[in-house]
Amino acid sequence: MSETLFYQRYAKRACVICGSEASILLFRQTFSEMSSGSLLKGYDVVVCASCGFGFADHIPDQANFDAHYxxxxxxxxxxxxxxxxxxxxxxxxxxxxxxxxxxxxxxxxxxxxxxxxxxxxxxxxxxxxxxxxxxxxxxxxxxxxxxxxxxxxxxxxxxxxxxxxxxxxxxxxxxxxxxxxxxxxxxxxxxxxxxxxxxxxxxxxxxxxxxxxxxxxxxxxxxxxxxxxxxxxxxxxxxxxxxxxxxxxxxxxxxxxxxxxxxxxxxxxxxxxxxxxxxxxxxxxxxxxxGLLDYIRESQAVDDRIHQAINALAENGQSIIVWGVGTHTLRLLATSRLPEANIRAFVDSNPHYQGLQLNGLPIIAPADLQHRTEAILISSRAFQIAIERQIREELGLANEIIKLYDDQV
Ligand SMILES: [Zn+2]
CATH class of the missing domain: 3.40.50.150 (Vaccinia Virus protein VP39)
Known part of the structure; x- marks a missing residue:
């Protein structure tokens, strides 16, 4: 099956402002899937060729989003x-x-x-x-x-x-x-x-x-x-x-x-x-x-940097637990060598995800990290500092922490 076939399962969205079906493709986003089935596996980021409105194209029906929320x-x-x-x-x-x-x-x-x-x-x-x-x-x-x-x-x-x-x-x-x-x-x-x-x-x-x-x-x-x-x-x-x-x-x-x-x-x-x-x-x-093209260019540069850290994990075989199963992790599993790393489990604070599987591995709760000795990869930029604090101060864990980004002041 062609890699892009899954997009075609969903109909093209016409522009909700002007009704045009002509669009310009800017970026193709892809996500990995959870054991429960995911909301979506990816989409095309487009702008309307006629009026310029930006949106995600080839996405599931509203009913799928309603069930997700x-x-x-x-x-x-x-x-x-x-x-x-x-x-x-x-x-x-x-x-x-x-x-x-x-x-x-x-x-x-x-x-x-x-x-x-x-x-x-x-x-x-x-x-x-x-x-x-x-x-x-x-x-x-x-x-x-x-x-x-x-x-x-x-x-x-x-x-x-x-x-x-x-x-x-x-x-x-x-x-x-x-x-x-x-x-x-x-x-x-x-x-x-x-x-x-x-x-x-x-x-x-x-x-x-x-x-x-x-x-x-x-x-x-x-x-x-x-x-x-x-x-x-x-x-x-x-x-x-x-x-x-x-x-x-x-x-x-x-x-x-x-x-x-x-x-x-x-x-x-x-x-x-x-x-x-x-x-x-x-x-x-x-x-x-x-604006979207600027953002895509900037994202690509940062993405190249974090791939270096992920490639090292893929090659050194170190046992890790990945913190976070949201967009950030789903994207890295689909687009980087993260699946080649020696991942033993995923952890997420959202109870709705706990007990599910990702990439064939269990999603556990932060409290389940007691007595685990693996290094913890924080898979988030916006919450990197907060998660590190949670690991050290709330959970009192001394596990090695692997970060993908510099801490922002
Ligand atoms: Zn339009």
């Missing part, structure tokens, strides 16, 4: 008993401050889609907004939101949101923070959200800024993750929302024009539901292709 949620924060990190707290505070001036009154009805454990809604509640509700695919998140903040969270996703929210309508504001980049069926999702909003209702959107990936140090190609399948710029986000009958009231790029603290580049925008749909011609977006 329901069953494999990593947003339950079990390690912290459902509590978010300090960074999230600052970010949610900044978001509620950005949205509040646009809301008609403190009686406004707010919905946070993909609310995880409800911390953003809690910061609205602290500001006097009492009509807040969340939606999340994970029932664990819903229970945590109730327990931690007394916030009501319904279990559901954008696929069944119309039915789940039927008794709560109409809404004055819908929040989509870190959601739209995960959605395969963007058109249906936006039509359903439109249906939830009152006339003149607001839609707050935060998405990663694909034009700025290159300036953000993360592991190579990490932005092309198993879960991120739309690559927005400020221009393409405005094009998309105008196409679905929304008027842009505010658009900002962070950290480029930095007023809030962020650990990744994002576009933040507020849109108002318009009564009339206008016919419109999308503004040509050249920034996404340029």
């Amino acid at each position: 329901r069953d494999m949620s990593k947003y339950e924060y079990q390690d912290q008993g459902g509590q978010e990190t300090e960074y999230d707290l600052i970010r949610f505070q900044a978001m509620s401050e950005a949205i509040s001036p646009f809301l008609p009154s403190s009686n406004a009805h707010l919905l946070d889609i993909g609310c995880a454990t409800g911390r953003l809604l809690a910061s609205f509640k602290e500001k006097g907004y009492n009509n807040v509700i969340g939606l999340d695919p994970s029932p664990v998140c819903a229970r945590a939101a109730q327990r931690l903040y007394g916030i009501r969270v319904l279990t559901g996703s954008l696929s069944n949101i119309t039915e789940v929210m039927a008794a709560e309508l109409p809404l004055d504001c819908v929040i989509l923070s870190g959601v739209l980049e995960h959605i395969r069926d963007v058109e249906q999702a936006l039509l359903r959200i439109r249906g939830l909003l009152a006339e003149g209702g607001l839609l707050f959107i935060e998405v990663p800024d694909a034009t700025d990936f290159a300036r953000w140090p993360d592991a190579p190609f990490q932005q092309f993750s198993t879960e991120h399948i739309n690559f927005f710029s400020a221009i393409s986000l405005k094009n998309l929302m105008t196409h679905y009958g929304f008027f842009q009231m505010l658009s900002q790029q962070f950290p480029r024009n930095q007023t809030v603290s962020t650990v990744m580049p994002v576009v933040v925008a507020i849109f108002r539901k318009e009564k009339k749909w206008r016919s419109f011609i999308p503004e040509r977006d050249n920034e996404t292709q340029r």
Whole structure:
């Protein structure tokens, strides 16, 4: 079978902004597969040849993504008993401050889609907004939101949101923070959200800024993750929302024009539901292709460097345990000599993965590392420092640690 055949299992995605099926291939991403079957084995990173919107092509149906987020949620924060990190707290505070001036009154009805454990809604509640509700695919998140903040969270996703929210309508504001980049069926999702909003209702959107990936140090190609399948710029986000009958009231790029603290580049925008749909011609977006190509070039250079360390492991036969089974590891297993290394087990903090197998080897919990003597390869850049701290301080382990990246200050 040809190496690229698996892409063809899934239909080509037409551009959700302009409908064009002509696209320019920028990069081909590949992942290894888990014993339970993985969400996807790879995809093509493309931009629309007509309007310039960036997205992952040849990917599974929305139903596959829905099942993944329901069953494999990593947003339950079990390690912290459902509590978010300090960074999230600052970010949610900044978001509620950005949205509040646009809301008609403190009686406004707010919905946070993909609310995880409800911390953003809690910061609205602290500001006097009492009509807040969340939606999340994970029932664990819903229970945590109730327990931690007394916030009501319904279990559901954008696929069944119309039915789940039927008794709560109409809404004055819908929040989509870190959601739209995960959605395969963007058109249906936006039509359903439109249906939830009152006339003149607001839609707050935060998405990663694909034009700025290159300036953000993360592991190579990490932005092309198993879960991120739309690559927005400020221009393409405005094009998309105008196409679905929304008027842009505010658009900002962070950290480029930095007023809030962020650990990744994002576009933040507020849109108002318009009564009339206008016919419109999308503004040509050249920034996404340029930004993604810069990012691919930078990623390639870092990738070449970490391959040297992995090649050494493949050749010296040292017994290792690999920490992390997310995008970073799945990609290295598919694209580097990591499978040739003497891997004895994988370890991951997400309980949904524990007990499964990867590459024919068990995925164990961090607590299972006691009495293991192998060296631990940390397969992450963003969490390298935190994982090292967890190994040394929380678990109290003295195992050799192998890192692929310099520690960032
Ligand atoms: Zn297009």
